[in-house]
Amino acid sequence: MKNKFLKVALLGCLVLGSLSFAGSKDYKKSNFNHKKSSYKRSKITPARAKQIALAKVPGATLRNIKDFEFDEDSYEGEIHYRGYTYEFEIDAYTGRITDWDVDRD
Incomplete structure (x- = not known):
């Protein structure tokens, strides 16, 4: 008990x-x-975004980037090199190129 x-x-x-x-x-x-x-998402730097875009255009340098802006979730810009205009958009969080267009000047 x-x-x-x-x-x-x-x-x-x-x-x-x-x-x-x-x-x-x-x-x-x-x-x-x-x-x-x-949990906090971090963005890539503008310098890193430029490096990513320039890696797609062999021979182009920072001087060839004519337009560059940040739009909340992405970096957008243009590279002018050897008679071509390269337009790009890069995801600010992943660094992945989400849009890429090439036009002849």
């Missing part, structure tokens, strides 16, 4: 302790904020 009472008392303490921990507002709040703040 004494053994059974001890088991029930321990089980009750375990259940109540678990419920009070799981229902704690501080636990939920701090756990949520930690997850939210640990």
Whole structure:
């Protein structure tokens, strides 16, 4: 009988302790904020975007980039080199070229 009472008392303490921990507002709040703040997307630099575009036009240099702008999620610009105009758009987060057009001047 004494053994059974001890088991029930321990089980009750375990259940109540678990419920009070799981229902704690501080636990939920701090756990949520930690997850939210640990994820942050970073953008590539304008210099890196220019390097990516210039790598597609052998021989072209920074002087050949005539137009370059940043539009929230992408870098856009033009490279003028040896009678051709290369228009590009680069994803600011991945560095991937999303649009590439070549026109003869």
